[in-house]
C-alpha cells in the first residue's frame with residue numbers, strides 16, 4: 172500500500188474519533204488530531220500537512236489562512252455545512268481550495284420541528300412548572316399544527332426536509348427562496364418574502380448566512396408579522412437582528428421563539444461555561460423569557476450526522492490531494 176497521506180483535524184472531538192479512525196484506514200490517511208479550534212495560536216499544528224479539516228467554530232480568517240499557506244497547506248475541508256467562518260476570497264487569493272460538508276438534513280429538520288412543537292404546546296412553561304411541583308393547567312393551552320400556516324425561508328436540503336415533515340401534520344406551507352425547487356412544490360406554495368412574513372403563524376429559517384441574508388429578520392419585517400408569530404432559527408444567528416427579536420418578544424408581538432443559534436454564540440455555545448463568568452446580556456434575557464426555547468447549536472448533533480460530517484471532511488481531503496478537486500468544493 173502507498174504511504175499514508177498526513178492531514179490535520181482541528182477541533183477534533185472525542186465523539187468523532189470512531190468515525191475518524193474508520194475512514195483513516197479506508198482512505199489511507201494519517202490524521203493528526205488537534206482538540207483546539209483552529210486559530211492563530213494553534214495553526215502551527217498543521218505543519219507537514221497538505222490538507223486540514225475544520226469545523227464551523229474554527230477561525231478561518233485571512234490571517235489564519237495566510238499562516239496555513241505559509242506552512243504549505245493547500246486544502247481546507249470543513250466538516251460543517253455552514254462556511255461563513257471561512258474567508259472564501261482570502262482562500263482563493265492564497266490558492267487554498269476549500270469544501271464544506273453535506274450530511275443528513277434530517278438532523279436539523281427534526282430539531283426545527285421539535286422546537287416548533289415545543290413552542291406550540293408551551294412545553295418549556297410546563298416543564299418549569301413541573302420542577303416546582305406546579306401541575307396546574309391555566310396558561311398551558313396550545314395550538315394544533317394542522318391549523319398553522321408555516322413559512323419556510325430557504326428551501327434547500329434542510330428546508331425541503333422541514334417542508335416534508337410539516338406536510339405530515341397537515342399544515343398550510345408557504346415558502347420563499349431565491350431559487351425555486353420544482354420537486355418540493357407538491358408540498359408547498361412559493362410566495363414573495365413579504366407575503367410569507369405577513370401571513371405565517373410559524374416562520375422557520377433555513378438559509379445560509381450571506382451578506383444578502385444578514386438580519387433578514389429585523390425590526391421592519393417583525394412589524395409586518397402576525398401578532399403571536401413563532402420564529403424558529405436553526406440556521407445561523409446573524410439571520411436575525413437579536414435586539415429587534417428581543418423587543419418583539421417583550422412586546423408580545425412575537426409569540427415565541429425557538430433558537431438553536433444566536434448572533435453572540437461564538438466562544439459560548441459548545442463550551443462548558445459553568446465555572447467562568449459569562450457576560451452575555453442577550454443570552455441572559457432570552458433564557459429568562461418563558462416563551463423562548465434556547466438551545467446551544469446542537470441541531471446537527473446526531474450519530475448519523477457526525478459520521479457523515481467526518482466522512483465529508485476527510486474524504487474531501489483525500490479527493491483534493493489525489494485530483495485537486497472535491498465533490499463539495501466551494502468555488
Ligand code: NAD
Nearest residue numbers: 252253325326327328329348349377378379405406470471
Ligand atoms: P442548502 O445550501 O441546501 O440550502 C440553502 C438554501 O437557501 C438554498 O436553496 C438557497 O437558494 C437559499 N438561499 C440562499 N440565499 C437566499 C436568500 N437571500 N433568500 C432566500 N433563500 C436563500 O443548505 P442546507 O443544507 O439546507 O443548510 C442551510 C443552513 O443551515 C446552512 O447554511 C447552515 O448555516 C445551517 N445549519 C445549521 C445547523 C445547526 O446545527 N443548527 C446544521 C447544519 C446547517
